Amino acid sequence: MDKRAVFRSWWLPTAFALPQLALIALFFYWPAVAVVRWAFTLEPPFGGAAEFVGLANFRDVFADPLYWNSVVVSLTFAFAGTLSTIFIGLVLALAVDRQLPGSGAVRFLYILPYAIAGPAAGMAFRFILSPERGLMASVNSAFPDFWNPAKYGSHALILVIVVFAWKWAGYTFIFLLAGLQSVPKSLTEAAAMDGSGPIRRAIDIQIPMLAPTLFFLLVTMMTEGFVGADTYGIVARTTDGGPNHSTEVMVYRIVEEAFRGLNYSGASAQSIVLIGLIMIFTFIQFRFIERRVHYK
Amino acid sequence: MADITIRAVRKSYGKTATLHGIDLAFASGEFVVILGPSGCGKSTLLRMIAGLEDITGGEIEINGRVVNTLEPRERGCAMVFQNYALYPHMTVADNIGYALKVAGVPKAERRTRIVETARIVGLGDYLERRPAALSGGQRQRVAMARAIIREPGVFLFDEPLSNLDATLRVTMRAEIRKLHQRLSATSVFVTHDQVEAMTLADKLVVMNKGHVEQVGQPLDIYHRPASTFVASFIGAPPMNLMDARIDASATLARHEHLAIPISSAMAAALAGRDVTLGIRPEECRVLPAGEGLPARVDFVEELGSGRIVHAAFGSRIFAAAIPLDIRVAPGDLIGLALPPAQLHVFDRETGRRLDVTHSAGRHEPVRQAAEAV
Amino acid sequence: MIQRTPYADAFTYVLMALGFLLLIGPFAVIVAGASQTVQQVNAVPFNFLPQGQLLANMAEAWQRANLGTAMLNSFIMASLVTFGKVALSAMTAFSIVFFRTRFKHVFFWIVFITLMLPLEVRVVPTYAVAADLFEPIRLLIAWVTGITVSLNWNLLNSYAGLSLPLVATATGTFLYRQFYLTLPDELAEAARMDGSGPIRFFFDVVLPLSRTTMLALTTIMFVYGWNQYLWPLLMVTDPTYKTTMMSLVALLPSENGTPDWNVTLAGSLIIMLPPLLVVAVLQRWFVRGLVSSEK
Numbered sequence: 001m002d003k004r005a006v007f008r009s010w011w012l013p014t015a016f017a018l019p020q021l022a023l024i025a026l027f028f029y030w031p032a033v034a035v036v037r038w039a040f041t042l043e044p045p046f047g048g049a050a051e052f053v054g055l056a057n058f059r060d061v062f063a064d065p066l067y068w069n070s071v072v073v074s075l076t077f078a079f080a081g082t083l084s085t086i087f088i089g090l091v092l093a094l095a096v097d098r099q100l101p102g103s104g105a106v107r108f109l110y111i112l113p114y115a116i117a118g119p120a121a122g123m124a125f126r127f128i129l130s131p132e133r134g135l136m137a138s139v140n141s142a143f144p145d146f147w148n149p150a151k152y153g154s155h156a157l158i159l160v161i162v163v164f165a166w167k168w169a170g171y172t173f174i175f176l177l178a179g180l181q182s183v184p185k186s187l188t189e190a191a192a193m194d195g196s197g198p199i200r201r202a203i204d205i206q207i208p209m210l211a212p213t214l215f216f217l218l219v220t221m222m223t224e225g226f227v228g229a230d231t232y233g234i235v236a237r238t239t240d241g242g243p244n245h246s247t248e249v250m251v252y253r254i255v256e257e258a259f260r261g262l263n264y265s266g267a268s269a270q271s272i273v274l275i276g277l278i279m280i281f282t283f284i285q286f287r288f289i290e291r292r293v294h295y296k
Numbered sequence: 297m298a299d300i301t302i303r304a305v306r307k308s309y310g311k312t313a314t315l316h317g318i319d320l321a322f323a324s325g326e327f328v329v330i331l332g333p334s335g336c337g338k339s340t341l342l343r344m345i346a347g348l349e350d351i352t353g354g355e356i357e358i359n360g361r362v363v364n365t366l367e368p369r370e371r372g373c374a375m376v377f378q379n380y381a382l383y384p385h386m387t388v389a390d391n392i393g394y395a396l397k398v399a400g401v402p403k404a405e406r407r408t409r410i411v412e413t414a415r416i417v418g419l420g421d422y423l424e425r426r427p428a429a430l431s432g433g434q435r436q437r438v439a440m441a442r443a444i445i446r447e448p449g450v451f452l453f454d455e456p457l458s459n460l461d462a463t464l465r466v467t468m469r470a471e472i473r474k475l476h477q478r479l480s481a482t483s484v485f486v487t488h489d490q491v492e493a494m495t496l497a498d499k500l501v502v503m504n505k506g507h508v509e510q511v512g513q514p515l516d517i518y519h520r521p522a523s524t525f526v527a528s529f530i531g532a533p534p535m536n537l538m539d540a541r542i543d544a545s546a547t548l549a550r551h552e553h554l555a556i557p558i559s560s561a562m563a564a565a566l567a568g569r570d571v572t573l574g575i576r577p578e579e580c581r582v583l584p585a586g587e588g589l590p591a592r593v594d595f596v597e598e599l600g601s602g603r604i605v606h607a608a609f610g611s612r613i614f615a616a617a618i619p620l621d622i623r624v625a626p627g628d629l630i631g632l633a634l635p636p637a638q639l640h641v642f643d644r645e646t647g648r649r650l651d652v653t654h655s656a657g658r659h660e661p662v663r664q665a666a667e668a669v
Numbered sequence: 670m671i672q673r674t675p676y677a678d679a680f681t682y683v684l685m686a687l688g689f690l691l692l693i694g695p696f697a698v699i700v701a702g703a704s705q706t707v708q709q710v711n712a713v714p715f716n717f718l719p720q721g722q723l724l725a726n727m728a729e730a731w732q733r734a735n736l737g738t739a740m741l742n743s744f745i746m747a748s749l750v751t752f753g754k755v756a757l758s759a760m761t762a763f764s765i766v767f768f769r770t771r772f773k774h775v776f777f778w779i780v781f782i783t784l785m786l787p788l789e790v791r792v793v794p795t796y797a798v799a800a801d802l803f804e805p806i807r808l809l810i811a812w813v814t815g816i817t818v819s820l821n822w823n824l825l826n827s828y829a830g831l832s833l834p835l836v837a838t839a840t841g842t843f844l845y846r847q848f849y850l851t852l853p854d855e856l857a858e859a860a861r862m863d864g865s866g867p868i869r870f871f872f873d874v875v876l877p878l879s880r881t882t883m884l885a886l887t888t889i890m891f892v893y894g895w896n897q898y899l900w901p902l903l904m905v906t907d908p909t910y911k912t913t914m915m916s917l918v919a920l921l922p923s924e925n926g927t928p929d930w931n932v933t934l935a936g937s938l939i940i941m942l943p944p945l946l947v948v949a950v951l952q953r954w955f956v957r958g959l960v961s962s963e964k
Contacts, residue, residue: 006348006767006857007867013764016871017776020757020842027795027837028783030805034794088691095684098677106685108952109693115948117896120937121695123917127930128698135698137713169692171959178960198677227787233898237917251789258793259903271790282784348858369864381855385877394873395863442863 035275038268057269067270069245070253076157077249078225081164086217088165089172090210094202096173097180107177114170118163118230122238125163149239153246156239160247163234168224172217179213180206223281227251227274250274298359298372298449298482299324300345305354307340307506314340315506317354322499325480327473329514331493332503333529338486339454341503345484346375346452359449369398374443375452379459380435382427382442388414389423392441413445416475433464440472444479451476453485457492469495490530494518502526520640524647527574527640533604533615535574539644542566549573549639552610554589559636562652570644577604579638580616582624588631593624607632703727703935710931722931730936734916735908742831743913744943746901747894749832754890755883758841763871765842766849767857783839788900795834796903799824826907835894841886844958848882849875885958888951892944913940 042053061067092110096103113121128134131148140146149155183206191201207214225231232251235241241248241256248256250270258267300322307315315337322328330338343349345356347368355362363371374395382391390397393410401409414420417437427435436456443451453472457465473496476483487493493500494514502509502517502525510522521527521535528534540549540556544567548555556573581588582605591607591614605616605624609632616632624630641650697717702710704723709716730736761780765773788795798804802822811817824830852875860870898914905911920936922928948955 006769006854006861007870008769009867010770010772012867013768013770013772013776016760016764017772020761020836021776021779023757023833023837024779024783026802026805027798027834028786028791031791031794031798032786034797035791038794088688091684092688095681095688098681100678100681102682103685106689108949110688111952111956112696112945112948113692115892115944116941117898117914117944119898119914119917120896120941123921123937124695124699124934126921127702127934128695133711133713133928133930134702134715137715141713166692166695174956174959178956198674198681223787227789229787229789229893229897229899232789233896233914236898254790255792255899255903264793267793271793274790275786278786278790346858346862348861368861373862375859375862377855377859379853379855381853381859383856383859383874385874394860394865398864398869442859446863 035268035271038264039272042265053265057265058272061266061269061273066245066248067253070248070250073157073246073248074226074250077161077164077231077247078222080161081168081225082218082221084161084165085168085172085221086176086214088169089174089176089217090207090214092169092173093176093180094206096177097206098198110173111170113167114174116167117233118167118228119233119237121163121167122160122234122236125159125166126238129159129162150243153243156243156247160234160238163238164225164231167230167234168221172221175213175217176210179210183209219281219284223278226281227278300450300482300484301355301357302341302345303355303357305341305344305351305356307337307344307349307352313352313506315344315352318508320501320508320511322482322484324482327476327483327485327496327498328501329485329487329493329497329499330501330503331487331490331529332509334488336503337506338488338503342452342454342484342486345371345450346373347371372449373452374446374448374450375454376436376439376443376456378455380427380439380456382435382438384427387424387426388419388430388438391427391438392445395442395446409445413441416444416478417441417471432460433468436460436468440475444475449481451479451481451483453483453487455487456485457487458489465492472496490532494530502529504529520649521574522649524572524574524642527642531576533577535576535640536580536612536614537572537574537642538610538612540571540573542569542571544568554610556589556634556639557636558639559652562636562639562641565652566641566650571650572642572644572647574640574642575634575638577615578617579635580614581633581635582616582618582622583631583633585629585631588633591630591632593626593628593630595626596624605630699934699938699941702931703938705931707927707929707931710934711928723935726931726935727939730920730932730939733932734919734936735911736913736916736936736939738909739911739913739916740939740943742828742910743895745828746831746897746912747891747943749828750835750894750897751887751890753832753836754841755886757836758886759845759876759879759883761842762845762849763875766846767867767870767875780839780842783837788834788838792899792903795900799830799834799904825904826910828910830904831897831901831910831912832894834900835897841890844886845879845882848879852878881954881957884951884954888947888955889958891947892955895944916940 039057040052040054042051042057092106096107096110129136129147129149131137131140131150136147140148145151147155149159187205187209188201191205196204227250231249232255235247235249235252239247241252251274254267254270254274257263257270261267300320302318302320305315305318306313318337318341330341332338340349344351345358347363347366347370351364355364357363358371358373383394386394389407389410392413393406396406396409410423411420414423417440419434419437419441422430422434427438430438439456456472457468460468469492472485485492485496497514499511500514500517501511504525510517510526517526518530521530524537528537538551540551542549542558542563543555544563546555547558547560547563549558549562549571550556551573589609591609594606594608594613597604597606602617602619605618606613607616607630608614614632618624641652642648643650698715700723701715701717701719703726704719704721705716706720706722709720761776765777765780800823802824807817807819824833856874857870860874865873896914897912901910901912901915905915917937917940920933922930922933
């Protein structure tokens with residue numbers, strides 16, 4: 001980051017950064033401190049004196065089978081969502097990167113789902129993949145009860161993963177396509193001179209060259225799957241966490257505990273665990289980015 | 297017009313020192329070229345004069361005023377950067393006139409001066425273009441116009457020609473020289489190109505590893521390099537250098553098994569000393585095999601106007617410029633003659649020039665760098 | 670490169686068509702469903718052909734979910750988030766990149782750490798802050814002076830409350846920083862030689878050159894702001910501040926009522942349109958912003 005910094009002043013940069021730093025202090029650090037404080041205290045919601053309870057909140061959280069259920073759901077959701085978005089994005093990026101006539105148009109179209117908010121997409125998919133109407137109704141009339149996310153937890157989980165994959169596939173596609181386009185043309189040309197066809201080239205040259213992008217997307221999508229802004233919205237508007245908690249991801253549970261159960265301390269303890277997870281992800285990513293900058 | 301005095305100027309970044317006490321004086325209107333390999337500190341020195349770099353120790357004086365703590369704009373210097381640093385979003389006219397705009401010069405006057413300056417550098421027809429639409433040479437002119445318009449006392453050039461192709465570089469060199477004659481502002485020009493340095497400089501400063509090696513007129517430096525560094529840095533191909541021991545009794549210098557005739561003055565003055573002998577390729581003479589000192593031709597470079605023979609001489613390769621009428625081929629045995637009057641001699645330990653009054657007596661004592669101030 | 674690869678080409682087209690079905694197909698279903706009557710939309714098998722009811726269904730949805738207010742609120746919120754980000758991040762990045770001071774590392778880290786905690790995991794205490802904005806200031810005053818003051822400012826149910834916490838993140842700052850780092854050092858030095866100070870350099874040189882970055886950031890922040898769900902859901906209890914994402918609930922057919930999914934789909938279509946338009950029209954900038962902000 002050390003560009004040859006040119007100007008010398010201490011008050012000017014401070015003044016320039018102050019508005020954003022103030023916002024960050026108020027809406028980021030102060031709440032972050034509060035999360036920690038609440039996690040270790042028991043405070044009656046909205047008023048009353050807080051009492052330090054040590055790890056009691058964590059013990060309560062870990063003793064709750066529904067909490068472990070949300071961990072498993074989150075893990076499944078994040079892994080399945082990440083893998084499917086990256087797989088779809090990769091296949092499409094490889095196809096579009098061949099620059100056959102018409103790839104410009106599909107390239108434009110593939111990005112569109114990313115513009116849609118998770119909850120709005122969730123609402124739409126509630127119809128599209130509904131058991132009684134939309135696309136799956138015909139299948140269900142042939143094989144009754146083949147698909148019913150309102151009844152079967154596993155179906156519901158598949159449904160939210162589909163919504164997630166639909167929204168984010170275009171995003172991974174953008175990055176993978178950008179990654180492919182930065183693979184030097186001379187490399188693929190050299191491989192072509194060596195007599196390898198397009199599919200061989202994809203496997204032998206292009207995908208290995210994409211490793212950094214793939215890794216970046218893996219970390220980003222896992223983070224997104226665990227705590228992303230849209231994950232809550234997708235679950236809330238597609239299945240409401242149900243049926244029977246089967247799609248209750250960790251973020252959903254935290255918000256539910258805090259605002260429906262008014263259990264701030266429990267929600268904060270859960271947040272801390274989640275924060276720990278994200279910090280691990282971010283750390284991995286940061287190390288990785290640093291290394292890449294270094295190699296440049 | 298302004299003179300510049302640099303006194304004991306040092307620069308260090310943390311613990312690493314890059315300039316170790318520089319003393320220089322530039323007279324008003326002089327065209328000074330600072331020459332040196334990359335990393336020798338020449339650009340740092342220039343940027344310290346400009347005010348873009350802090351001065352760790354010592355003083356810089358412009359027009360009798362110590363400028364150490366002054367902002368660049370208060371120093372009366374204008375600078376042409378290596379990559380031109382034109383503002384990409386401004387037209388040529390706006391680029392040229394930006395300094396005047398900042399200074400609050402009224403629009404009408406600004407316009408007149410922009411047009412006039414653009415005319416001087418031959419950009420009259422390009423005023424409304426953006427830098428991206430200009431060729432390298434034109435951008436270079438914009439950068440110069442931007443410096444000229446402020447009518448500064450000092451022009452600073454930081455390797456301004458290194459991004460141009462060879463032909464353009466020659467043209468721009470001539471133009472910079474002409475411009476200097478016309479404006480006669482003090483100019484400090486930093487480069488690593490010895491041809492630029494030789495052709496442009498009134499005064500040449502050769503730097504190496506944060507020290508000034510030699511200061512003087514270009515021809516003086518060429519003919520009487522003050523150190524082995526200067527000797528090998530200036531001149532193409534570089535001066536041939538070899539270690540030798542002076543044998544007083546035989547007026548010879550011994551290099552390995554070879555005996556090189558030297559002047560009696562040198563023999564007397566430096567008897568028994570270990571020295572480094574140097575001779576420029578154009579002073580070496582090639583003789584038929586059996587005459588002079590034996591050498592074997594390694595390869596030959598054709599220059600069109602002449603040719604350079606690279607020949608194994610003792611354990612090293614010597615370069616000798618020869619006229620076109622002498623033909624040699626790789627593997628040929630030849631003789632080399634090194635005229636004693638053309639030999640340069642340097643102290644083996646310090647690399648500094650050792651002065652001996654040759655019988656011809658055409659050289660004056662070398663001006664050492666430290667004395668130049 | 671000349672290479673005849675008919676099988677690979679055919680396979681490529683098959684993949685591209687599959688991708689098209691997968692990613693664009695849902696839009697087709699939404700549009701078709703939104704243009705049908707209640708009977709048509711509930712028909713099995715589903716009819717993919719659009720019918721003539723689109724505008725009528727949209728009007729119905731508009732009224733039912735009070736989309737006029739919601740669209741306006743979402744627009745204001747997204748614009749405030751966008752504007753705040755575009756302006757404040759440019760300034761913060763400027764102070765991080767162009768100055769030689771120890772603070773810049775401090776600033777960098779203060780901002781960088783915000784990448785670690787998305788709003789979703791600190792949403793509960795952020796809500797508490799918004800409900801009582803001056804708590805930290807009160808505590809500070811009490812700690813320094815020992816005086817307890819009653820100073821209250823509640824951001825719930827306000828545009829400031831909707832947008833400010835979303836501005837307090839690092840994305841934009843990094844995007845600008847990345848761009849500033851590509852500017853040659855000599856540009857700022859030339860400006861210095863021309864006599865311009867940092868503020869002048871910021872307005873005369875840096876901002877005009879940042880146009881591309883600003884446009885890219887504008888597109889991604891507008892989409893980000895428009896698509897916010899959880900935060901407005903918590904913040905807003907007063908219906909006059911409802912955003913589009915919150916209107917989704919009102920559009921869902923009730924358990925035992927008419928399954929008028931045609932209206933639901935028409936309503937979601939309206940809500941999807943603004944960000945969709947931004948991404949479609951400004952795709953070049955959007956993609957550029959996305960790719961460079963996340964790396």
